[in-house]
Amino acid sequence: MSRKKIDLTLTGLTIEAVAAEGRALTHYEGEVVFVEFAVPGDVVDICVTKKKKNHMEGRILRLVQPSPRRIAPFCSHFGICGGCKWQPLPYEMQLEAKRQQVYDQLVRIGHLDVPDVQQTIGSDLTQYYRNKLEFTFSERRWILDGEDPDALSPQEKLGLGFHVGKFFDKVLDIRHCYLQADPSNDIRLFIKRYTLERGLDYYNLRENRGYVRNIIIRTTQAGDVMLIVCFAHDDTPGERVALLDAVAEAFPRITSLYYVINRKLNDSIADQTCVLYKGEDAIYEEMEGLRFKIGPKSFYQTNTLQALKLYTVAREFAGLTGGETVYDLYTGTGTIAQFVARQAAKVVGIEYVPEAIADAIVNAGANDITNCEFVAGDMKDILTDAFIARHGRPDVIILDPPRAGIHPAVAQVILRAAPKRMVYVSCNPASQARDLAILSSHYRITRVQPVDMFPHTMHIENVCALELR
Numbered sequence: 001m002s003r004k005k006i007d008l009t010l011t012g013l014t015i016e017a018v019a020a021e022g023r024a025l026t027h028y029e030g031e032v033v034f035v036e037f038a039v040p041g042d043v044v045d046i047c048v049t050k051k052k053k054n055h056m057e058g059r060i061l062r063l064v065q066p067s068p069r070r071i072a073p074f075c076s077h078f079g080i081c082g083g084c085k086w087q088p089l090p091y092e093m094q095l096e097a098k099r100q101q102v103y104d105q106l107v108r109i110g111h112l113d114v115p116d117v118q119q120t121i122g123s124d125l126t127q128y129y130r131n132k133l134e135f136t137f138s139e140r141r142w143i144l145d146g147e148d149p150d151a152l153s154p155q156e157k158l159g160l161g162f163h164v165g166k167f168f169d170k171v172l173d174i175r176h177c178y179l180q181a182d183p184s185n186d187i188r189l190f191i192k193r194y195t196l197e198r199g200l201d202y203y204n205l206r207e208n209r210g211y212v213r214n215i216i217i218r219t220t221q222a223g224d225v226m227l228i229v230c231f232a233h234d235d236t237p238g239e240r241v242a243l244l245d246a247v248a249e250a251f252p253r254i255t256s257l258y259y260v261i262n263r264k265l266n267d268s269i270a271d272q273t274c275v276l277y278k279g280e281d282a283i284y285e286e287m288e289g290l291r292f293k294i295g296p297k298s299f300y301q302t303n304t305l306q307a308l309k310l311y312t313v314a315r316e317f318a319g320l321t322g323g324e325t326v327y328d329l330y331t332g333t334g335t336i337a338q339f340v341a342r343q344a345a346k347v348v349g350i351e352y353v354p355e356a357i358a359d360a361i362v363n364a365g366a367n368d369i370t371n372c373e374f375v376a377g378d379m380k381d382i383l384t385d386a387f388i389a390r391h392g393r394p395d396v397i398i399l400d401p402p403r404a405g406i407h408p409a410v411a412q413v414i415l416r417a418a419p420k421r422m423v424y425v426s427c428n429p430a431s432q433a434r435d436l437a438i439l440s441s442h443y444r445i446t447r448v449q450p451v452d453m454f455p456h457t458m459h460i461e462n463v464c465a466l467e468l469r
Contacts, residue, residue, distance in 0.1 A: 006048050006049065006050070006051055008047070008048040008051070009045065009046070009047055009048070009061065010028050010033065010045065010046050010048065010058065011045045011064075012043060012045065012064060013026045013027075013028060013033065013043070013044055013045075013046060014026060014041070014042070014043050015035065015038045015039060015040050015041060015042040015043075015044065015067070016040060017040055018040060018089070018093065018097040018100070019034055020101060020104070020458070021458060022036070022085045022086060022457065022458035023035060023036050023038075023057075024036075024038035024039065024040060024042075026038075028056070031054075031055060031056060032054070032055040032056070033046070033048075033055065033056045033057070033058055034055060034056070034057045034058070035057075035058050035059070035060060036059060036060075036085065037059075037060060037078075037079060037085060037088065038060060039066075039067040039069060039070040039088050039089055039093075040067060040069065040093075041066075041067025041068060041069055041070070042060075042063060042065070042066055042067045042070060043063075043064040043065040044060050044061075044062065044063055044064060045060070045061045045062040045064060046058035046059060046060055046061055047059055047061050069089075069090055069093065070088050070089075071087075071088055071089075071090055072088070073087035073088055074087060074127070074178060075087060075176075075177075075178050076175065076176070077172060077174060077175070077177075080142065080144070080164065080172055081161075081162055081164070081172050081174070082162075082164065082165035083162060083179065083456075083457070084178070084179075084455075084456035084457060085456070085457065085458070086455075086456045086457060086458065087456050089456075091122065091126055091455065094452070094455065094456070095119065095120040095122050095452060096119075096120070097458075098120045098450055098452055098458075098460040099117055099118075099119060099120045099450050101429060101458070101460055102117050102429045102448065102450045102460060102462050103117045105429035105430050105432070105433045106429065106432075106433050106436070106445075106448065106464075109430075109433065110433030110434070110436070110437060111437075112433060112436055112437060112440060112445060113440070113444070113445065114445045114448050114464075115445070115446065115447060115448060116448075117448045117450065118447075118448060118449045118450070120450040120451065120452050120460070121309055121313070121449065121450070121451045121452065122452055122455075123303060123305070123306045123452050123453070123455050124305055124306075125303075125305060125306075125455075126455035126456065127178045127179075127455075128178060128179065128180060128181040129179070129303045129304075129305070129306070129455065130179045130180045130302045130303060131180070131218060131219050131220065131285075131300065131302055131303070131304050132180075132216070132217070132218045132219075132300070132302050133177065133179060133180045133184060133216070133217050134214055134215070134216045134217075134267075135160050135161055135162065135174065135188055135214065135215050135216075135217075136160070136161065136162070136163060136171050136203070136205075136213070136214050136267065137158075137159070137160050137171070137195070137202040137203045137210070137212045137213055137214065138158065138159045138160075138161075138169075138170070138171035138173075138202055138203065138204075138205070139157070139158060139201070139202045139203060139204040139210055140157055140159075140169075140170075140204065141157055141158060141159025141161075141170075141171055141172065141173045142159065142164050142167075142170045142171060142172045142173070143157075155196060158173075158196065158202045159171045159172065159173030159202075160173060160174070160188060160191065160192045160195075160202075160215075161173045161174030162174060162177075168205065169204075169205045169206040174188065180217065180219060181219065183225065183251055183253060184217050184219065186251070187215075187217060187225075187227060187247070187251055187254075188215065188217070190247065190250055190251070191215060191229075191243070191247060194243060194246055194247075195212055195243070198239065198242070198243075200212050200239060200243070203232055208232075208265055209232070210232050211231060211232055211233065211236070211239070212229075212230075212231060212232075212243075213230040213231060213232050213262060213267065214228075214229075214230040214262075214267055215227065215228065215229050215230070216228040216230070216269075216296070218283060218294060218296075219283075220283050220284060220285045220294070220304070221285065221286070221304055221305075222284070222285075222286065223253065224255040224256070224283035224284060225251070225253050225254045225255055225256070225283070226254070226255060226256040226257075226258070226282075226283045226294070226296065227247065227251075227254050227256070227257050227258070228258040228259070228260060228269070228274065228296050229243065229244065229247075229257075229258070229259045229260070230259070230260045230261075230262050230267070230269065231259065231260070231261050231262070232261075232262065232263065233261065233263060234261045240259060244257060244259060244277050244278070248277075248278050248279075254278075254279060255279050255280050255283050256276070256279045256280045256281065256282060256283055256296075257276075257277045257278040257279050258274045258275060258276055258277060258296050259274075259275050259277050260272050260273065260274055260275070260296075261273075261275075269296070269297065270297060270353070274295075274296040274297065281295065282294055282295045282298075282359075285300065285304060287304075287307070287308055287311070287335070287339070288308065288339065290338055290339065290363075290367050291363070291366055291367060292333060292335060292338075292359075292363050293333070293359050293362050293363050293366070294333070294359070295355060295359055297353065297355045297356070298332075298333050298355070298356055298359050299332040299333060299353070299356055300332070300333060300335065301335070301453065302453070303453045303454065306451065306452070306453050307335075307453075309451055310425070310451045310453065310461055310463070311335065311336055311339045313449050313451060313463045314336060314339075314340075314398060314400075314423050314425055314463055315339060315340050315343065317421075317423045317447055317449075317463060317464075317465035318340060318343075318396050318398060318421060318423050319396070319421055319465075320340060320343035320344050320396065321343070322343060322344070322345065323344075323345050323395075324344050324345055324346075324394075324395035324396050325344070325345060325346045325347075325348070325391075325392045325393065325394050325395050325396075326340060326344045326346070326347045326348070326394060326395070326396045326397070326398065327347075327348050327349075327350070327383075327394040327396070327397045327398070327419070328340070328347055328348070328349040328350070328398045328400075329349075329350055329379060329383065329397060329398065329399050329400070329401070329406075329410075330350070330351060330352075330379065330399065330400045330401045330402070331349030331350060331351045331356075331357075331360060331374065331400075332351055332353075332356050332360070332400070333351075333356050333359040333360045333363060334349050334351075334356075334357075334359070334360030334361075334363055334364060334372065334374055336398055336400060336425075337349040337360070337364075337372050337374070338360075338363060338364055338367055338369050338372060340398070341364075341369045341371055341372050342369075344371065344396075345371065346371050346372075346373070346392065347371060347372045347373070348372075348373050348374075348375070348391050348392075348394070349372060349373070349374045349375070350374075350375050350376075350377070350379060350382050350383060351374070351375075351376060352376070352377065352378055352379065353376070354376040356376075357374045357375070357376040360372075360374045361374055373391070379401075379406070379407060379410050380407040380409045380410050383410055383413050383414075384413060385413065385416060385417075388413070388417050393417055393418075393419075394417055394419045395419055395420050395421070396419055396420065396421045396422065396423070397414060397417070397419045397421075397422045397423075398422070398423045398425070399422065399423070399424045399425065399426075400425040400426075401426070401431075402427075403427055403428040403431060404428075404431055405426070405428065405431030405432065405434060405435045406435050408438070411435060411438045411439060414439070415438075415439065415441070415442050418442065418468060419468070420467070420468050421465065421466065421467055421468070422439070422443060422465075422466040423463065423464070423465055423466070424436065424439075424463070424464045424466065425461065425462075425463050426461070426462050426463075426464075427453075427459065427460075427461050429460065429462050432462060432464065436464065436466075439466060442468060442469055443466040443467060443468055443469060444466065444467055444469055445464055445465070445466055446465045446466065446467050447463075447464065447465040448462065448463075448464050448465075449462070449463045449464075450462045450463075451463065
């Protein structure tokens with residue numbers, strides 16, 4: 001059944017506030033209207049795109065009068081690429097909106113008893129702050145307004161860039177991205193020119209055909225560069241070798257060059273073999289005198305400088321005095337575990353990804369840390385009463401789970417272990433609020449500190465301190 005088109009235009013609406021999910025809101029005849037790319041104070045005409053029971057959603061048709069606080073977007077891709085939707089919003093307004101988001105999830109929606117939510121800790125860099133980006137090849141790129149698709153050659157329809165929001169098979173060709181510092185843009189543009197000149201087949205995600213699929217670029221503060229090139233098959237190894245050699249010659253700064261043959265329907269390389277083609281097997285990041293190995297599959301906070309602030313908050317909230325046993329759950333490559341190890345007697349880190357645990361062990365050895373133990377496996381299977389009996393009851397637990405939060409079984413084991421203090425680091429305040437509601441039966445929340453890892457987006461990292469009642 002075809003979706004009924006909504007033919008409704010609302011004129012002269014004044015945007016009132018920043019809302020959830022990166023949108024702004026206004027009201028029309030008492031009904032809430034959510035609008036993307038708007039700034040409080042804007043006067044706009046909008047086209048309603050969705051009409052639901054309790055609200056409407058719309059897009060700006062005309063900016064009648066811009067808000068005095070509106071600033072010009074710095075990126076030419078703004079409005080199509082969904083990566084940095086808050087560019088027109090002054091950074092101080094972004095930080096306040098993120099603090100409000102945390103408050104809403106924990107207090108207004110979650111009904112949790114929390115102290116004041118602190119002002120969001122801002123990022124020193126609001127451009128070129130990411131250390132990892134992934135770009136996708138597309139046989140059929142997103143067609144821009146004003147372009148006639150029938151007038152474009154097959155080559156002009158090819159793109160290398162980011163997925164357009166809500167369209168899994170649409171990719172916006174990126175000319176310049178402000179998220180990752182040089183040589184990220186140069187590498188991407190070189191690979192695009194090379195693949196076009198050689199006539200290599202760009203991937204068609206919908207039909208699962210093509211040759212070149214993705215590139216992943218990772219960088220460090222010291223200037224290390226890792227490039228991972230993903231191919232859909234290895235039927236033409238000569239083309240693969242020629243491309244990798246050309247990139248390596250053009251960019252001697254590339255420290256670590258990998259390739260992946262990914263025949264699956266999805267782009268994830270977590271379950272794929274990463275083949276080292278040239279250079280070192282890893283790049284390295286340093287933080288407070290600690291050195292961390294980053295492999296092609298390693299998790300590392302993507303805003304390096306802000307990660308130091310985040311981990312400093314977590315360590316402060318842990319309140320370590322030197323004699324505690326600490327459990328670092330969802331430890332990744334052991335970054336937080338090693339960051340707090342010098343103030344603890346013993347740290348036990350648990351992580352699902354075996355490669356991450358292998359990196360954690362290597363990192364601890366390289367950093368002369370001898371009081372950390374790392375275990376790989378599914379958290380709900382590893383963290384049991386028997387595990388705690390073997391490794392010692394934790395005095396402090398640090399949690400940094402994926403967006404989905406913690407499994408209910410894990411929460412129950414934690415409650416039975418009854419650590420004196422907990423630190424819950426979350427990239428999703430909604431799932432954090434749900435988990436805190438379970439934990440609050442035995443714990444009180446003593447501090448709440450949002451940290452902005454992703455400027456110009458609605459995403460927020462939040463740290464909560466908990467104490468046993």
